[in-house]
Amino acid sequence: MLVSIPLTKEERAAVDDGQSALDRLLERLAEVATSAGPTPNELRAEPGRPLPLTVRSPPDPTDRKCC
Numbered sequence: 582m583l584v585s586i587p588l589t590k591e592e593r594a595a596v597d598d599g600q601s602a603l604d605r606l607l608e609r610l611a612e613v614a615t616s617a618g619p620t621p622n623e624l625r626a627e628p629g630r631p632l633p634l635t636v637r638s639p640p641d642p643t644d645r646k647c648c
Contacts, residue, residue, distance in 0.1 A: 591609070594602040611622045 588596065591602075591606050595606040612620050614620050615624070
């Protein structure tokens with residue numbers, strides 16, 4: 582799998598060097614925005630506070646892009 586998916590040095594260390602390298606990578610990624618916008622830290626549930634949600638409309642069944 583490592584041949585198929587290029588990894589950064591930090592990602593490779595998380596795979597090869599064990600838990601401490603994985604923890605460092607996860608700490609760094611916790612501040613990187615997701616595709617929806619908020620970071621993983623922003624998505625963490627706090628007691629009494631609802632999680633932010635992204636709602637998307639379902640696809641239009643009449644919009645056919647095939648045959």
